[in-house]
Amino acid sequence: xxxxxxxxxxxxxxxxxxxxxxxxxxxxxxxxxxxxxxxxxxxxxxxxxxxxxxxxxxxxxxxxxxxxxxxxxxxxxxxxxxxxxxxxxxxxxxxxxxxxxxxxxxxxxxxxxxxxxxxxxxxxxxxxxxxxxxxxxxxxxxxxxxxxxxxxxxxxxxxxxxxxxxxxxxxxxxxxxxxxxxxxxxxxxxxxxxxxxxxxxxxxxxxxxxxxxxxxxxxxxxxxxxxxxxxxxxxxxxxxxxxxxxxxxxxxxxxxxxxxxxxxxxxxxxxxxxxxxxxxxxxxxxxxxxxxxxxxxxxxxxxxxxxxxxxxxxxxxxxxxxxxxxxxxxxxxxxxxxxxxxxxxxxxxxxxxxxxxxxxxxxxxxxxxxxxxxxxxxxxxxxxxxxxxxxxxxxxxxxxxxxxxxxxxxxxxxxxxx
Amino acid sequence: xxxxxxxxxxxxxxxxxxxxxxxxxxxxxxxxxxxxxxxxxxxxxxxxxxxxxxxxxxxxxxxxxxxxxxxxxxxxxxxxxxxxxxxxxxxxxxxxxxxxxxxxxxxxxxxxxxxxxxxxxxxxxxxxxxxxxxxxxxxxxxxxxxxxxxxxxxxxxxxxxxxxxxxxxxxxxxxxxxxxxxxxxxxxxxxxxxxxxxxxxxxxxxxxxxxxxxxxxxxxxxxxxxxxxxxxxxxxxxxxxxxxxxxxxxxxxxxxxxxxxxxxxxxxxxxxxxxxxxxxxxxxxxxxxxxxx
Numbered sequence: 001x002x003x004x005x006x007x008x009x010x011x012x013x014x015x016x017x018x019x020x021x022x023x024x025x026x027x028x029x030x031x032x033x034x035x036x037x038x039x040x041x042x043x044x045x046x047x048x049x050x051x052x053x054x055x056x057x058x059x060x061x062x063x064x065x066x067x068x069x070x071x072x073x074x075x076x077x078x079x080x081x082x083x084x085x086x087x088x089x090x091x092x093x094x095x096x097x098x099x100x101x102x103x104x105x106x107x108x109x110x111x112x113x114x115x116x117x118x119x120x121x122x123x124x125x126x127x128x129x130x131x132x133x134x135x136x137x138x139x140x141x142x143x144x145x146x147x148x149x150x151x152x153x154x155x156x157x158x159x160x161x162x163x164x165x166x167x168x169x170x171x172x173x174x175x176x177x178x179x180x181x182x183x184x185x186x187x188x189x190x191x192x193x194x195x196x197x198x199x200x201x202x203x204x205x206x207x208x209x210x211x212x213x214x215x216x217x218x219x220x221x222x223x224x225x226x227x228x229x230x231x232x233x234x235x236x237x238x239x240x241x242x243x244x245x246x247x248x249x250x251x252x253x254x255x256x257x258x259x260x261x262x263x264x265x266x267x268x269x270x271x272x273x274x275x276x277x278x279x280x281x282x283x284x285x286x287x288x289x290x291x292x293x294x295x296x297x298x299x300x301x302x303x304x305x306x307x308x309x310x311x312x313x314x315x316x317x318x319x320x321x322x323x324x325x326x327x328x329x330x331x332x333x334x335x336x337x338x339x340x341x342x343x344x345x346x347x348x349x350x351x352x353x354x355x356x357x358x359x360x361x362x363x364x365x366x367x368x369x370x371x372x373x374x375x376x377x378x379x380x381x382x383x384x385x386x387x388x389x390x391x392x393x394x395x396x397x398x399x400x401x402x403x404x405x406x407x408x409x410x411x412x413x414x415x416x417x418x
Numbered sequence: 419x420x421x422x423x424x425x426x427x428x429x430x431x432x433x434x435x436x437x438x439x440x441x442x443x444x445x446x447x448x449x450x451x452x453x454x455x456x457x458x459x460x461x462x463x464x465x466x467x468x469x470x471x472x473x474x475x476x477x478x479x480x481x482x483x484x485x486x487x488x489x490x491x492x493x494x495x496x497x498x499x500x501x502x503x504x505x506x507x508x509x510x511x512x513x514x515x516x517x518x519x520x521x522x523x524x525x526x527x528x529x530x531x532x533x534x535x536x537x538x539x540x541x542x543x544x545x546x547x548x549x550x551x552x553x554x555x556x557x558x559x560x561x562x563x564x565x566x567x568x569x570x571x572x573x574x575x576x577x578x579x580x581x582x583x584x585x586x587x588x589x590x591x592x593x594x595x596x597x598x599x600x601x602x603x604x605x606x607x608x609x610x611x612x613x614x615x616x617x618x619x620x621x622x623x624x625x626x627x628x629x630x631x632x633x634x635x636x637x638x639x640x641x642x643x644x645x646x647x648x649x650x651x652x653x654x655x656x657x658x659x660x661x662x663x664x665x666x667x668x669x670x671x672x673x674x675x676x677x678x679x680x681x682x683x684x685x686x687x688x689x690x691x692x693x694x695x696x697x698x699x700x701x702x703x704x705x706x707x708x709x710x711x
Contacts, residue, residue, distance in 0.1 A: 077672055080448065080677070081672075084448070084453060084455070085455065086455035104449065105448060105449055106453070106456045106458060107456070237547060237548060237566075238547060238566045238569045238570070239546065239547040239548070239566050239567070239568050239569050240568070240569070240570075240654075240655065240657065241542055241545075241568045241653065241654055241655055241657075242542065242543075242546045242547070242548075242549075242550075242568065246546065246548050246549065249549065250548075307455075307456055308455050308456065380656065383656075384656070384657070384658055387569070387570050388570050391566075391569055391570040391571070393570045393571070402478060405478070405479055406478070406479045408479075409477070409479035409480070410479055410480075410678065
């Protein structure tokens with residue numbers, strides 16, 4: 001009897017201690033473990049190259065690197081959960097919109113004053129902007145990207161169509177390209193941005209602290225997208241869960257002639273039956289409301305260091321090596337991803353890469369996004385609204401008004417709806 | 419001697435519960451919670467009943483509580499009804515002398531043995547509106563315009579109910595089969611001697627014999643289904659047409675806009691309240707029928 005009581009007491013005490021001390025050792029600045037865990041969020045086509053470069057950097061720099069690949073759509077959540085508890089990677093490949101958010105929450109190291117933040121003249125302006133928050137520097141741009149119009153050269157040539165520069169031209173081309181087989185529209189929020197930016201709209205105006213997602217321009221933009229479907233000039237999955245995969249399948253099999261997507265998808269496309277000859281893949285700027293006014297969002301990824309890391313010095317060395325001109329050239333050469341350093345574009349191998357050269361004007365003209373902590377959270381409500389509009393369940397105005405209300409209530413309460 | 423029990427219950431159950439309830443009266447979120455690792459003190463403040471008022475107003479920005487509750491009830495009772503009826507049917511079939519009974523039994527329990535996320539992804543592919551096997555079959559049958567199962571309509575809810583029924587039937591079947599086998603055979607013999615038809619034997623011997631098992635598994639089934647998060651979230655993601663109370667609480671807590679711990683906790687408390695009320699009513703109803711539970 002006594003023993004049971006004792007055991008229970010010990011168990012209870014243990015439980016109390018466990019609940020009392022959640023966490024503990026904060027990252028002490030002194031000492032560097034020399035072992036880096038790097039969370040790579042790139043896809044299966046790209047990850048081996050990044051892993052290889054990471055290992056080369058480690059050998060040169062005299063530290064150890066363990067690369068862990070993390071699914072992109074889970075990465076932000078996993079990182080936040082881990083970082084909150086003092087766990088997780090030392091170096092993280094964060095999407096550009098995540099950086100200000102992680103900086104505000106205190107999950108990434110402030111790099112101001114380190115070698116990573118002082119020598120930045122070589123980086124392209126827009127990607128570099130994503131690493132800044134509140135006047136401080138929190139990351140180093142890894143790659144940049146944007147959305148472009150991918151087209152099947154053979155299908156377009158057979159139909160006698162040139163790559164369309166406006167949405168009206170897309171509609172006109174549909175008569176020759178077989179109606180719904182003309183273009184595949186992915187009903188995800190990010191893919192709504194070319195329509196919105198092209199029409200002169202935006203999600204929020206960070207300078208005047210205004211929510212502008214339900215502007216007349218954006219209403220018109222979504223009506224343009226829906227109009228393509230109604231005119232049977234485009235198809236979409238209407239199936240958000242499978243949308244991206246269906247788009248990739250339809251384009252790689254040659255079923256649809258055009259899609260809008262980013263440079264990361266090139267490796268997938270080249271594996272498909274329609275592009276066994278890589279020269280068949282055409283890349284052009286996204287169409288706009290008027291010719292030359294097409295505009296796509298800036299994307300890309302930055303390297304950040306986790307607050308609380310035990311290998312800060314090694315991590316800085318690692319990022320410097322990973323974002324060096326040499327590494328960026330290698331990535332661009334092997335994967336066709338776009339460098340963030342101006343000098344990398346001068347390399348002959350990079351210049352001759354078809355994807356990079358096709359995307360260079362797209363990226364230079366890309367529409368900057370609002371680099372605010374809430375930037376990454378603007379997409380969830382928009383995703384549902386965009387899918388609703390394309391499915392014909394709500395009209396564009398109603399859907400966007402609801403998005404504006406959701407932004408005001410839960411994302412940026414201090415902004416005004418204007 | 420009661421002290422250790424009190425301590426364990428307090429630590430394991432009451433303290434976290436009380437903390438959750440406390441959160442519902444604050445504006446706590448990821449940005450203002452205390453974090454010793456980042457050397458950050460807590461900066462959340464009390465907001466009184468604000469969270470409850472916002473949610474109970476049924477505002478769409480806070481999950482459209484009332485329509486979500488109705489959807490949760492449709493989902494729960496739809497699932498449990500089919501779980502129970504199909505499970506009972508299969509149990510009755512397997513309770514007879516059929517050749518290869520154990521083989522059937524193993525096969526029928528398979529859906530339960532597959533990890534939920536694997537089933538979820540397999541079904542997600544089958545429900546694909548363009549390439550999925552289900553719509554290919556419907557087109558083969560001559561249906562030109564099969565539904566977009568996982569899209570922006572109520573078909574999405576039908577789809578997840580189908581998956582959850584598929585997953586939940588084996589458990590009901592096994593539980594009810596156990597119940598059936600504990601009904602003494604003499605009862606059936608006596609009923610047969612008295613000239614009872616098969617239907618009368620089912621009504622007057624089988625169902626009463628199963629009552630204690632049924633009442634337990636149905637209550638369990640309702641609580642599990644009410645809180646079944648994985649299937650819905652893995653198959654449709656944050657789609658408002660399949661949103662139930664727990665998936666919305668998860669969206670607010672982990673993904674979605676703001677890691678709003680306060681609103682998520684408020685949802686937790688509301689879910690708990692609904693289930694407590696339901697369990698109370700259910701117990702009272704059973705007790706009236708003379709069931710001691």
